[in-house]
Amino acid sequence: MCGIAGLIHRGKSSNVGSEMTSMLQALKHRGPDSTGFAVYGAPTEGDYIMRIKVAEQEDMAKGHGILAVVDGRIAAVEARLAEHDAKVKAKDKVRPYALRYIIGHGGDTEEMVRYIEEIEGVEILSMGSGLELIKDLGDAAVVSGNYGLGSFQGTHAIGHTRMATESDVDIRSAHPYWAFPYNDVSVVHNGQITNYWIMRREMERKGHRFMSNCDSELLAVYTADNLSNNVSLEDSLRRSIEEIDGVFTYLVATKDQLGFAKDTMAAKPLVLYESDDLIALASEEVSIRAILPHEIDTTDPYDEEVRVWQA
């Protein structure tokens, strides 16, 4: 089933970390397996924020031996950062298997990300100047608490509570997905994609990377592929309705935009609240009510509807 939520403040920043936590906690009944956040803070000039995981929770349960392995992986990541002249300005080991780096890097990050991900068990969850992508097993309150999201200030965010239907319950199959290699682009999805393997093979032939067997990852890769061909976000969303089969409602966020697309059957729900300074959208109204308790006007977008908002 899965629950998705997004919000964007126009022209101001707000406590999007705790707002998104409340929205996703209200959607917990739609999927208790894992929760993910893509929150967008003030862009860091010239620096990149890198969110990375070096093992799955499942691996961590295998005994003390894994701790040395994890330390080895972290050392390898830092060595490869250094090889690419990336200067580590801050390092935060948020969880035993998840880290946050602020790096100074002048060149192309794609090559570097590919090189780092060759290390076994390492996945770069996100890279960007504003985006912080956090995903882990557990409900919104647990994940938000563990990663200290409560005080996060930013302009917009998307989030996801997952009920695994197409792939495993682990961090690599959790949403949001980063649209590698495009910094600051993230995707959450509710639905099932039925031409996944056809599209995946097509994308892999073009050289795109897949980190999981989760069908939703395709939407992130598909968005990245369109962006690489200079297709605008709105056109990419519109095109996906034609090219991707299955049922879906998905949200895409970039460093200053938030957009959604709904499939031709309008099979997956979405409720939209729009005002001059705030747009909130979620699978169910209870989620929007979690941050806007007063009486508001909400609508259900129709089939094949696509919208994009600027921060």
Next chain:
Amino acid sequence: MAGLSQDDSQDNRARDLGMTTEQLSGRTQQVFFEPEEGENFTYPWAPDVDFNKRTEIDADELTTAEVNAQIHALMGQGYGTIVIKNPRGKHGLGVGILSRLNLIFEGSLGYFAVGLIDGPNVRINGRVGWSCGENMMSGTIMIEKNAGSTFGAALRGGDLVCRGSVGSRTGIDMKGGSVIVGGDTGALSGFMMQRGRMVVCGNAGKNLGDSMYDGTIYIGGSIQSLGVDAVESPLTDLDRAWLTRKLTLFGLLPEKGVDHFTKIVAGKQLWNYDHLEPNEKKLIL
């Protein structure tokens, strides 16, 4: 085996075993022009409520089950007007009410709002999520704002009214009653509709009335496309009279009247029924 008849005749024994062929009566059955309908206004076990007795429930700190249990408990105490405050988009509120009641929601509801009801008059001063009024048998539901998809799914009777716009698959599988929408409706509205009437004052999405068996759809605005076997039919005087009366009742009559409505019915090209009685069918099978 309480209630078994003392009379041991063949007829009585057959009836006690549930093998009678007499016509079932009761207001949950679709009986047209039944003169005795007046005697079937309530279930025998329905609580006796007084509309002038009014009370409120604050749903803020309660679960759906607690709110619904409270509604039933208050009806048992004779309250005939119940106001629910702060519903905040909760799912499944006010379901399964099978007696007369004035139910007012001051706010928006989530999925399956006031489904499976038989008799209440419901007013919702907000929006509803998916599948509002599902399988309603009789009564009235008035929604002041918008509604989600599958609005009035499997509706069997009563009036389900939304002043705003509704989502996709409105009136899917409806078997009676009226769905009345002030705004627009989405794709696949009236899908597999079997009986009843749907009125949409605004526009309709694609595949309107797809695979409908029977029933009537009236659309005031444009129709993106018709579904399989849905055809346009001329608006008769009877249609105009019914539309005028019904829309006036709910204050939704357009300024320009009802002549612009397009009427959609089943083309009956998908009807592949045989004409055999059940016992004749048995002989063939």
